[in-house]
Amino acid sequence: MLWLSELEDIAKNKLKLNEDLKNHTSWKIGGKATAIIEPQCVEVLLPILDFIAKNSIPYFILGGGTNLLVHDSGFDGIVISTKKLKKIDKISDTIFVFEAGVLVADILKITLCNGLSGWEHMVGIPGTLGGALVGNAGVNGYSAGNSVVWVERIEKNLSVKKLIDKDIKWAYRESIPLNDGSFITKACLKFTKSNKSTITENINFFKLKRSSQPKHGYSAGSVFKNANNREFAGFLLDKYGCKGLCCGNARISVDHANFILNDGNASSRDVWNLIQQCRNIVLYRHGKWLDLEVKLIGEPWT
Template sequence: MNKQFIYKELLNILDEKNIKVDEPMKKHISFKVGGPADFLVKPKTEEELRNVVEFAKKENVPFIVIGNGSNLLVKDGGIRGIVIELSDNFNNYEIDGNIIKAQSGALLAIIGRNAMKNSLTGFEFAAGIPGTLGGALAMNAGAYGGEMKQVVKTVRLMDRDGNIFELSNEEMKFEYRRSLLTTKDYIVLSAVIELQPGNVEEIKEIMADYSNRRSTKQPLNFPSAGSTFKRPEGHFAAKLIDDCGLRGLNLRGAQVSDKHCGFVINSGGATAKDILDLMFIVKSTVNAKFGIMLEEEVKILGED
């Protein structure tokens, strides 16, 4: 891979300030770990995104798309090829009546706050999830009995050939922490969210309650990727981990949170390998004691 050639070609597509070379991924994921990406780019428009995708395909350069990195763990060897970050440069939204149209890089917290200001209810569950709309749609993110499936009307997508199309809620095949995007390598461009008219004060009260619950029960003051493991059917991952006596277990700075056992955190100085090793210990211990193999909710990227 000729990095000089790739950089020169990317300059024909993007502003120089939106192209980073050998960019440490720890700057871009909430775990604060991870080696460098060969290139990290931030397109501002769908046209720029499509041009990057078409260039990568033509030159056989691998690429991945991320949001704000709140549900990712990047390995210490980093990521080869191009990381396309759709976050602060790809986050426009508009509200028309009870309909919100938002780009995939828009933060759920921003959408939730503006839904509240416009007396729209139904998005309260998502307002405290620290991610972007694109990531939330990919995994059908949810909390407190709500999930994206309940509020999304349509999703606009791009495939790896640069073709753009729109899918309905049903066509997105939303399930628990899964969607069509779990198996199809599409890029989320934007979505239409349909909410209901509500009372501002009631919405504010619900959001404050959820925020208080999060801050009292979750280790928000440490780097993590949120809930580390999916909920096994008929069980709770945090309880299984706690019942194995793993609460607070520390491995070179990677730690099972003593505040919420469902979170593996970076308590200070951990590498991606430390976090992965601790996750392996947790999974192996739970499986040995209960015969249940936990599945990661965090998405793992990159090379060792």
């Protein structure tokens, strides 16, 4: 592929060819990507995205890889990882600008160190700020969107735009238009002054909400979205006997039925078969088709 060496020049750092995506996902599943790029700064992203668009090269944006099911056959295209986009600027005592690759957990550490409240509900949420904003990560009505002042992104037409909070529609696992495939580069977050003991108390409160989730094993968090506040996917899957179900080396956690664990050598096929089995059980017993929270990368999924 001729374009690979051209892209390497533009990316200004070595492209990693035939990169095993299982090393980049929390599920530890997935085949190889044609190449992965880890831009070191936002400035090199524009020419990369420009080249990719002009050459119609398939790509996807990789954050922490905590919400992805990557096909065993891999991804025929370029993976742009935000792993190295980690710049943090302190604007004032309560306002910070974080690049998209900053970990959700690192933001929590910073707020705690600075006596700032507003991010405690994000405790235990893996992945990056970019991923958290796209999926409006959070718990029971408290989400990443709550702290946003503005979000900067590179849109599909390659224009760089800043969206202020009121331009974004935050909903359960949704942030319109942040989830339209544009590249989130950074976000400005605002917190409120508090004291460390109150912040720690809040953190412990939200930690408790996650206590039924499996503590060990490779997973991607909740596999399915909740249909609404009364029809929790985990509850339905548990009610209809899915806990402990296995396909190859993938199994439904016995702690929480909305988690699929990779026992070590699970393939995407194992996980996919288990997903379809669970969906069919809930459809047959309850008349509802469960929507995926995890994103599928690669193909075919049949």
